[in-house]
Amino acid sequence: MEAPVDLANLRDMIDGDKEMEKALFEEFFSSFEAGIAALQSSSGDAEAWRKEAHALKGVALNLGAQTLGELCKNAQEAQHDPEKTKAAMVATIRAEYEQVKTFLQGLC
């Protein structure tokens, strides 16, 4: 099974510093969990939803989580979709995030 994160670019950014990597993972967990909660609560406001999904996409891409970034991009483009569709998108993003988190925690 393919890894949900490609850390090559992030490791290049920080010159392979393991302590720094661990600190960044912790910040990623904190940022992303807060972001998913914000996305969920903004489902009734198209512009707020678009901004939250866009912010999550940037974080996912900077980590190297391409699939997670794509899911956030899809959410961003679905700003005018019904709330039920958005709820399903949040669930999909959360499930992918959990895979990413498990993968990263396995590296620490």
Place this chain on the structure above:
Amino acid sequence: MEKENFTILIIEDQKFCTDLFRAAFGQYHILMAHHGSEGLEIYQRHRPDIVFLDIGLPDLSGFEVLEKLRLFDAHARIVMLSAMNNGAYVKRCKTLGAMGFLTKPYQKDYIQHYIEQVEAK
């Protein structure tokens, strides 16, 4: 110029992204802002050598911040950051006076390229 005297301002709302930037370019003097208005204030106070500016900010858009920075300082050197590779965005940023446009994920070599361009001046 010594690297610690070269000042970089990054304006980006996501702490994970600013932490990553600081981790990669910690040899420079890094200033960080998480809102556009905060970035404008810091620029006016510190006059950094280069600015990396995200387009998607919570208060002002990156375009508005770019425009205001260039009105304040016509020589401000600003590189735009975006999670979206959008030709219209690139064109608009160039029209507004940005020196460059980078898409996420951040890539060290590309960022370093702009820093070195400014350092060489």
